Amino acid sequence: MNDADIKIKKISLKYILILILGVICLTALLLVTSPKNEPELREIAATQVVLQPIVQQLIQPIKVVSGHLQPVRSSALSFELSGQVLARHVEPGSRVNKGEILITLQRGDQQDALAEAKAQLSQEHKAIERDQRILKLISENRLLQAREVMRLEQLGQKSLASRSMRDNANQLLIQQQREEEQLKYSVGTSKARLELKRAAVRRAERNMARTVINAPYSGIINAVYVEVGDYASPNQIVVELLQLKQLDLNLDVNGATAATLSLQQAVIVTINSEPHRGNIIALQTSPDAETFTHAVRIRLDGSGLQAGAPATAALKLKALPNALVVPVSSILYHNDERFIFIAEAKALRRVAVTLSAREGQLQVVNGEIQAGEMVVARDVAFLTDGQSVVHD
Template sequence: MRIVKTIFHGVGVLTLTVLAGVAIAGDDESGAKATGADTTGVDARGAGLETAPVSYHEVEREYRLDGVVEAVNRTTVSAQTQGLVEEMFYDVDDFVERGSVIARLRDTEHRARVAQAAAEMKAAVAQLEQAREEHRRVKGLYQKKTASDSEMDKAAAELKSAQARLEATQAALEQAQEQLGYTLIKAPYSGIVNERFVEVGEMVSPGKPVMTGVSLEKLRVSVDVPQSVIPAVREQGAVRVFAPDGKPVETGAITVFPFAEAGSNSFEVRVALAGDHPGLFPGMFVKTVFVTGEDTELTIPVEAVVYRSEVTGTYVVDDKGRIGFRLIRVGRRLNGSLRVLSGLTEGEQVALDPIAAGVALKDQSAARAAARSEDHG
């Protein structure tokens, strides 16, 4: 009994005849040759086809884990002075530029303190000028021997006292101005508001949280890595990150925490993201691939693999030039090649142009059929 299996090619419909009862090979990590769906044996030459050998290559050993995107800069902005909240300029999910005022406190009392400190400083300046004039006058008399030592000492002491008073009033004015500035609560960096803790009309005191925001300019990925893999991660120091859509994300430095988490015995590893990363936001899951060493893998060029619905195969050319279509199983991509799980063995030649190979196989089949007709004739 024979089964006729139809494979669709870009050049038309090609019918492959396979022996019944031959099973498709299962998962074979060693890349052993599959025994099913093999049409090698057509009596013709596969001349003119460019081929490549199925061969072993040194490839990176990988360990794949899910990671979570985090914001490097995540800050809770708090009040630094006491006051009544008069205005809130942003809410949750609003984008805030660095230095923008996010809230304003009532500043009447603070302005009064600034005015008082400024007045005291003005008085201190006048007193210092008066003390200087007195010091110059007494010093002149002292040089003429008409002022006593005690008068000279008193004038010098009053000058120093006036200078100290001026410095004190200057410090008081600066402090009052600083407190006045704190009535305008500003964003420390550009980012998005994700929490708001106060409303207009509330009284806040120093340390009271006002808003929490995150910056999207600097992101990182946090991954919990099993302790068995950590030595290789430390040694290799290489990782690749892929966004949810499968696109690679540029990475920077890797930070491995020096201790394991209690309970899970896993280490937190942080991977800095470099460059622009549109579409990534804190809290999203991404795929991470850590390089943990090297392995030897049986590979086949990507262009030699044919995908037809649920069928994956390749055209094999034997040492006599005969072409056959072989069902195979492939794994991950390895720099222009695919890992061979089953269906091929090392040294076999595969056609790099599946369309041309399909045409050649069809011609071989036709030639064989014609030869049989002549024999029966």
């Protein structure tokens, strides 16, 4: 590299440094002379709310509880003895009357046992009649023999012949007395023996009756579990019978609800969107040890209804004559607390309340509130205490 090239390189470097310095100075001058923009504070617009007055009125609380209809009576019937099924007289869905035969077992052994018991009773009757006749005869003979003994004793004490005859007569008298006592015992116990035979007959008749199952009440056959020829064992369920003339709705309610109910209280039960009238026939006073609920039973006329159908009962609770009510949508739920917002001037006041009964879209509340105060009716989830609001 010659001297000319070195001189040109030095001059280029000098201009570059001057250019960079000029740019820095110009940037600094712009920063210093630029106007400062102050942030503009804008006032937050007031929230538009809808208000409704707190109303004091009579409230009739309704507790709606659901369940399923059940038969008033349901019986699982079985035989008390074992045997082979002879006849099946009904099928599921059959309507039967009280006393109607449902299932029959083979009864040959029971018929023979009954015939034997009756025959033994008849024999006992005849035997007792015979013993009574014999007792009468032997009693007469004993009296005659006693007279004969007395006659022989009067013939003389020194005659050997008369003494021998007297001893024989005494032995015969003793024998007749023994037979008389035996017959007296037999006749005296005749009532007890007859009762034993009659008991055997009654037992055989009961066993005969146990070979059939009769309907204990009028109803509908729900199921039959045996066929002809099957062997049925004692306590084996063979047929199920339902009584559907009336139906029950069994419910579980809490203690507060149970305290306001009473026996024979009328209740409207909705089944398939149709109302039906029922009455409370059972109300458990002490709660269940596990669920702490009270059992309630409502009875309805079963006409046109079917067991197992879902149903809802509207239970009328104790009336509240001067209840303060607000719209359900005005309640703010926060953790375990409940609040409403009262509009005062142009700001809100958040008030803690406790909830009571509910009727439709109206909620009974208690707290530091008065009737006539204006409460925010809806959209309360994002409201705060002291917030500015506007309303119509």
